[in-house]
Amino acid sequence: VGGSVTLTCSVNKPRPVLTVSPSWLSPGASVTLNCQVEHPSAGWSFYWYKAVPDLSEKSSSYELLPDGSGTAQDSYIIHGQTHTAGYVCRAGRGDPEYHTDHSQPKFVWSADVHSAASLTVSPDRVQHFTSDSVSLTCEGNFTEWRVRKFPEDGRLSDCRRMTGSTCNINTSKSDTGVYWCESGSGEFSSAVNITVQNDGNGPILVSPVHPVTEGASVSLSCSLKTQKILSNVFFYHNDKLIQNDPRGELKISAVSKSDEGFYKCQYSGRESAQSWMSVKGEQDQNS
Ligand SMILES: *[C@@H]1O[C@H](CO)[C@@H](O)[C@H](O)[C@H]1NC(C)=O
Numbered sequence: 001v002g003g004s005v006t007l008t009c010s011v012n013k014p015r016p017v018l019t020v021s022p023s024w025l026s027p028g029a030s031v032t033l034n035c036q037v038e039h040p041s042a043g044w045s046f047y048w049y050k051a052v053p054d055l056s057e058k059s060s061s062y063e064l065l066p067d068g069s070g071t072a073q074d075s076y077i078i079h080g081q082t083h084t085a086g087y088v089c090r091a092g093r094g095d096p097e098y099h100t101d102h103s104q105p106k107f108v109w110s111a112d113v114h115s116a117a118s119l120t121v122s123p124d125r126v127q128h129f130t131s132d133s134v135s136l137t138c139e140g141n142f143t144e145w146r147v148r149k150f151p152e153d154g155r156l157s158d159c160r161r162m163t164g165s166t167c168n169i170n171t172s173k174s175d176t177g178v179y180w181c182e183s184g185s186g187e188f189s190s191a192v193n194i195t196v197q198n199d200g201n202g203p204i205l206v207s208p209v210h211p212v213t214e215g216a217s218v219s220l221s222c223s224l225k226t227q228k229i230l231s232n233v234f235f236y237h238n239d240k241l242i243q244n245d246p247r248g249e250l251k252i253s254a255v256s257k258s259d260e261g262f263y264k265c266q267y268s269g270r271e272s273a274q275s276w277m278s279v280k281g282e283q284d285q286n287s
Pocket residue numbers: 024110111191192193209210211276277278
């Protein structure tokens with residue numbers, strides 16, 4: 001019996017892992033990048049880049065950050081970041097210098113809808129049923145766009161079904177994630193969370209995709225695929241039961257910072273997923 005053995009020998013360059021903290025920008029906060037190499041030891045130097053969207057190549061190019069070339073520290077701090085952005089790092093050591101691969105890109109997301117580019121979601125809510133048609137539309141004064149998704153498993157992808165500046169999805173569980181737009185001229189839009197329900201027969205929470213401004217009113221509700229639920233809904237804020245309203249709606253007439261957090265609804269023994277409702281201060285409006 002003839003047999004053959006194939007030995008595959010691959011010499012993969014090590015790839016550092018970048019972490020970005022926090023993931024969501026808050027006004028005035030600094031962003032810390034951290035680049036981890038597999039065998040940390042003295043002698044590594046680190047290179048820090050921002051991702052610049054390149055739509056023609058269906059990729060991104062990387063641009064060195066200020067003073068981001070060959071730092072001795074494995075972390076890098078960015079002050080005054082206000083928009084969604086992507087970052088990459090790599091490491092090098094020795095003479096002549098040996099370089100690792102670039103890390104996978106990581107992002108810091110801004111919810112700020114006042115930036116030059118923004119993303120709207122239709123239907124306008126965070127949670128969606130499975131097999132819903134959802135469209136994500138990029139808005140801003142640019143001609144070319146791509147919509148990017150960073151799902152829970154962290155594998156960045158681009159929307160495959162773009163019509164003009166709109167991405168159409170037929171939702172499945174794997175569409176849960178963070179979405180944003182990138183323009184042909186390198187602008188990043190505000191980012192949104194999208195959650196596709198786990199329980200096909202259960203309710204979804206209907207809550208705003210974009211941050212709510214302090215003092216504004218907001219109304220949360222609970223919906224089944226077939227109908228909006230009009231009674232006997234329980235609402236939870238950060239896992240605490242806050243209301244069982246006979247009208248099936250949670251209305252907050254003047255939102256304050258303390259209303260920020262996770263919400264979910266429950267109906268007939270079934271719970272929706274929970275979603276974050278973000279509250280922005282009136283003073284942050286022009287940031
Ligand atoms: C998205 O969800 C995360 C928590 O999972 C939250 O911190 C962030 O503010 C949310 N973004 C928006 C735009 O609501």
